[in-house]
Every structure is written in structure tokens, then in C-alpha cells.
Amino acid sequence: MLRNRYIVLVEDDEIMGGSLLQRLELEGAQVLWLKQMVRALGAIRTPRKPIDAVICDIGLPDGSGEELFLTLLQTETPPPFLFITGQGGIGQAVRLIKSGAADYVTKPFEISVLLERLSLLVGNREQPIEDADFPPLMGVSVAARRIEALIVKAAKASDHVLIRGGPGTGKDLVARRIHDLSDRSAAPFVSINLAREADTEAALLGHAGAFDTVGEGTLFINAIGKMEAQVQAQMLERLNQEFVGRLVTACGNDLQALIAQGTFNSELFYRLTRIEIPIPPLDKRPEDAVWLLFQLYRKLAPRHAPQLEGISPLSEEAVRNHDWQGGGRDLRSRLLRGLAMARGPLLQPSDLFPEFLVGPNDMMSLAETREAAEKAHIIAALDRTHGQIGEAAKLLRIARTTLWEKMQKLGISGS
Template sequence: MPKPMLPDRARIGLVEDDPVMGGSIVQRLELEGWKVIWWQSGREAIAGIPPAAHALDLVICDIRLPDMSGETVFNELARQPNSPPFLFVTGFGEVDQAVRLMRSGAVDFMTKPFEMDDFLKRIESGRRTTSSGVRLKGYYLGESPAIQHAEDLIHRYANHDLPVLITGETGSGKEVAARLLHQISPRATEPFMAVNCAAIPAELLESEIFGHEKGAFTGAQQRHLGYAERAGKGTLFLDEIGDMPLSLQAKLLRLIEDGSLVRVGGETPIPFRARVVSATHRDLAIRGGTSGFREDLYFRLAVLPVEIPPLRHRREDITWLLDRFLANAVSRSDTRIRGFSALAEEAALTYAWPGNVRELRNRVDRAAALSTSEWIMPGDLFPEHASNAGSAGFLPLADVRDAAERRQIERALEETGGQIAKAAGLLAVSRTTLWEKMTRLGLAERARSES
């Protein structure tokens, strides 16, 4: 007997032309208490979804349909306001297309055949949980749209076993992103083994990753299990993969393709079950062949790519990171610091941060350790610039002014719920002036959505 409909259960749209598979999915989802609307062609879905888009929590769509591609259905509905999230069902040969759709905004994909229990978990994870379509989860990496887009991709990738390549400048937070990916994945209880390919001498790196047998080389007095073997069913994180020697890249390619490894000096293949996550600050896509990085390995590592933007491109995160790192620094000492002065925040917001998040954290740690006041001042964060305010690393005055105006306008919009007239009153400018500034600073679209 079907379960009664529950208020917190999803309303699902199913686009599937196979009557056997579609009927089986509908029956199981209805037994779970979910309401299912089933379309057997792309045209039926496009015609049927928009009027009820606000009421659908997820669309499950086959990529191969009799009248069109599931990608066409997705692209058509993506233009509609409040379009529902998509989970694609695909054959093995269509995985590349499914991955491309995830980069375009699909929440997930599953390869046929699949286990029904896993299918139900993906639905629960992918469906939206508020009427506005925003998933009820906080962000861990920052508050800016740029970093939240990257974090959304990480959440989409978490349930898959395909390799992930994280790119970004040195110090931007690639390892933090890799650890987050591991922590929210089904492998969270398994080991996370991190290897810095740039920090280990080339002649030792193979032994560190793959391990060695006793007597494999001079000094190998006992068997050593490498990072790949110790990762078990968890995550093998290869940081700065672009610095891996060419000779070792071939062995890593075999590890990924064969799912097994052989210790240095050994002969017996050992199963490799971990997920490979790699990171680099280099552009590996243009370093193929003799230039230093194997093109075939790059394409195996970059199946699911995500880019961590530099801090200068996500300035909304600066004060968020300042507060977070200061709280951590204070918790590790008996320092009595109340926070950052307004002048210190302004200095941080106008600094270019060439060292990215790592530099910000180090500056906060130093300021917390050396400050003699309850409030951290600009000189505590940037002592080297105390007598040279115009040194490299600071932004032009026009950028400083724009950043300050943007912050004040954002605060006023937040305070007034996006009402431009009231925000203009708080800022003591005319509505026309405020609108011109919002347009120039890229805030006009946000205001429309909030008004």
C-alpha cells in the first residue's frame, strides 16, 4: 500500500521514454511517498514543466529521448524562472555529456544500470528543499558568488568516483576545497591522504606514492606502504600535480586506468580503490606532450574540474576570512583581541592579496600574536607598509572608492530589503544617483531580484 504523501517529500518530474524503466521508477518513488509526473518525450516535458515549475523539486531526465536530447530539454527549461534542478540518467557512453551538463548547472547524473537505494539518495541530495529553489545549506569556503559557485560544483561532484582536478593560484585554498570534497562524500570515514608533489624530491616521490618492497633499493630495509595504498577506499589528494616528473606521470596514468598499483621492487598488483583528487596552480591544458605534462593524463585527471578563484576576484570574502582566522588565532592563545578596527578592515579590503587566502591567514596570525591593543590596526596587518602606503600590492584610489561605495550600497540594500528608495534615503543620495552607481558597480540585477 502506498505511503501517504508527506509535506517534506519531493514532487518529481520524470522524463523517460522506456515504459518498463519509467513505470518501475514511478512505482518506487510513489511508494516512498513522492508525487511523480511522468513524461515520455522531451516535447511533453517542455510543454508540461513550465506551468508547474515552482512546484517541482527535481526533474529526472534521460539523456537519450526519442524526439530530442535530454540536454535540449534542460537548456529549454533553464531559461524559465525558478527552473527545477535536473538529475540526468545516462548510458556509459554519454558520461562526458553528463559531466558537461553538471558544469552547466545540472545537480547530478547516474549511469545505467544503477542501484535503487543509491538512486533515492541522489534524489534526496539533489532536490531543492525550499520553495525558492535554494538548498538549505551554509557555505564553508566563503560568501562571494565566485567561491559559492565553486563550492556548489564540489557538492555536485561529491557523490561520484570520477577524478577531480582543482585549479587555482598558489594559496587560494585548493587543499581546503579537496578536504571539503572528501568530508561531504560517501568516503568521509575513509582516509584522506595528501601528497605534495612539489615538496618531495623526484627520486623519492615514486616510493612515497606507490610504496616499495624490502630490498627494492639501497636503504629499503623494510616494506613501505605508499600513500596510494594507505588511502584505502578514501581519497588520494595529489597537490601540485603539475610538478610531477614525466616518468612518474605514466605510472600514475596506469594506476587510474587499471585500478591497481605495484610497489617499487614488487611484482604483485595491489587493488587501488581510492578516489583521485589533484590540484595545481599551472595551466596543464596547454602543457601537453614534451612541454612537461602528459595530455592523456591531464584528461584523465580533469574529468570533473573546479577552479578556486583568487582572493582579489572575491573581495566579499575578505572580512569573512578575517573574522574566521582571527577567531581561530585567539582560540589558540590567551590574547584578548576584540576584532579589527574599521581602518584595518579598509586596508585589508583595498589590498591586492598576491598571496591569496594563505597570505591573509598568515597576516592575521601575526597580527594577533603581536598586537598590543584590543583592536587590530592597519599597522598590525601591514607593518611593512607603515611608511610606504603607495607600495605595490595596494589598489588605485578609484578602486578603493568603488569598493567602499559598493559595501555601503550592499548594506543599505540588505537593511531595506532591496527597496531602492529607502536605501537611497539611508545613503543620503537621490534614487537616480543610487541607481546609476548600482548599475556601474554591477548591483542592478541583484536589486531587481530583491525588490
């Protein structure tokens, strides 16, 4: 049950830690053993891969497991925490469980009992669908696995599907996979992007249009929000007739607004959205960015940079930390450029992010960088709140007077 699971163990005691490590590895788990809170904080905040559970001692040399957990809670949903302690009491247990900790076990305990509770903990977590014909499509994060599960669900159903996601999130890959996993996979897969069609009516509904050629297969319509009202009406009519194919549509994150302003037909929307598959942007799932980096590297490096031996750990960190507005497409084009520029045996951060290169003695200090980033973010928050300082402070999660003082220091006026 623990086989192939990724467990973080936070325990400073050599004997206890060694025993747990040994048993967990015997059970087939992959274990990261950390002895200090600060190390655990870094490792859990930016995991190398999704963490299935954390076994955490309360007493640590540089703080406590409770502090660690509460610190993590401030900015994210931590993975399941199972606390172990020789001391502590009901009060602490109550506090931690109420705060969202998964379990709390007092020493001494049988390791077998602990492992059983751990197994129950991770047993509920989604297992990747391991199929050689259908490798992971979106990544390795919890969100990616959820999408894969939704794909399987959609493939088994006959309902129309709406895929929602920003640029570079792989909506067409998802549509294709739904088709391939369905029992319509022997029938045609017809794809059409409304953003690129001059005459969407003819392309979709005309003689020998997409509706004709798809037969009992899957018709994938990307950029559905760009469909003109007239074509929407005709499509509704067409769907009310006997339509033996299956519709998969895709849009960005603006369809709700289009419906609200009447540009998109809400009845059509409901017809198309029996099943919805939202794809979060890549910058909300940094471990998928890293996964995609390695996937693309394996695919592209042999041809574009055969001399390269791999990707440096710093590059991996840089990819994990980057704000991927342009999604997979951006990552792919950066990698291609990086492969062309790389000189040493390993791909370096400045190969992927040439903006890291600056002239000699021109690198900003850390304080300057911090200040510039704060300034940009404050401006963005003020923009969002139309100059309302109190609201902007809430968005930024700082005190109103702190924001006011920072605006003074950084030279930002409110409007």
C-alpha cells in the same frame, strides 16, 4: 523567499523608502537604504557582504539610477538591479533591460507585486549550504558558493577531480571536504604533495605507496604538475588497472602550459579532470578576504591577543582593498603578526599592514601615491605587451595618446 537576503535600496523619497524598508524587513530581508547616487556607488562597489539585489529609483538628488547602473557596468557585473520610477518610458526601460538590468517597474505599484518580482529575482540566486557539520569553507562570495556547490557535486560523484588554484587558495581544504562529504568518508584520506617528495615514484606507486594504502578511500595529489613523465606513464597504467579508490588532484595555473610544451601528458590530464574545480584568487573576491579575516580572528585572537576586542572598520576596508597575491596564507601570517603588535582595543590597519607606517612627515601625498601606482601599472602593461604602446593602452583602457603623454610625464620609455 527574501529571508536573510541582502537588499540595497536606493530611494530618496522618505515615504516610499520608508514603506519599502518596512515591508522588506518584515519579509526578513536585511536592507541598506541609501538616498544618494554617490553613496550607493561606494556601497555597491565595495559591499560589506554579497548583495542579492538592488531596488533603485531613477530620480536621485545627485544623478539618476540609470547613471549609477551604467557607471557600475563599466568595471564590473553589478548585482541584479530592479528599477522603480514614476516617470520614464519605453525607451528608458528598453535601454536598461538591454544593458543588463533585471527589471523595471513603473509607479504606482502594489508593494506586494514588487516584492513578488523581487522574490523571483533573488530566488534563482544560490543559497548557501547551511550545514552545521560543514560550515562555509571558502567564503561568502558568489564564487565561493559556486565552489561549495562544485564540492557537493564532486562528493556525490565517483569521478576524478582536478582542483585548480594559486598559492594560498585552500586546495587541500577543498580536497578534504570532498572526501568528508562523500560516501568514502569512512575509508582513508591519503594526501601527498609532489612538490615536497624526493622520490615521487616510490611515494605514489611503490610498495606501501599511496596507491596501496588508499584502498577505497580518497587519494589527494597536490602539485600534480610536478610529476615526472615516467611516473605519469606508470600512473596511467595503474589507473587502467582496477583502481577502486578516488583521485583528487590539484595544481596551480600553469598546467595548460605544461601540456602545451609536452611536459604533462594530455591523456592523463583528461583522465584526472572529469570534474574541475577552479578556485579564483582571493584578490578577485574581496568579501571572502574579509570573511576569512573574521574567521581567522575568531580562531587566533583568543590565544594570541586575548586583550583585543575586535577589528576596526578601517582594517576591514584595508583587507577588502588589498591585493592578496599570497592568498589565505599571507592573510593568516599578517594577522598573526598583527595580533602580536596591536596595542589598543581594536586591530588597526597598520597592525596588519605595517608598510602603512612611515616616519613622521614621510607620508606621501595622495597625488604621489596615485602617480606611483599609475607608473607601476603602466610598466606592467608595457611588459605584458612587449613595449607595444597601443596594446598597452587597450589593456589599461585609456586612449593611446593619453598613455603616451603619461609615459612622458612619468619618465617611462617604451622598451
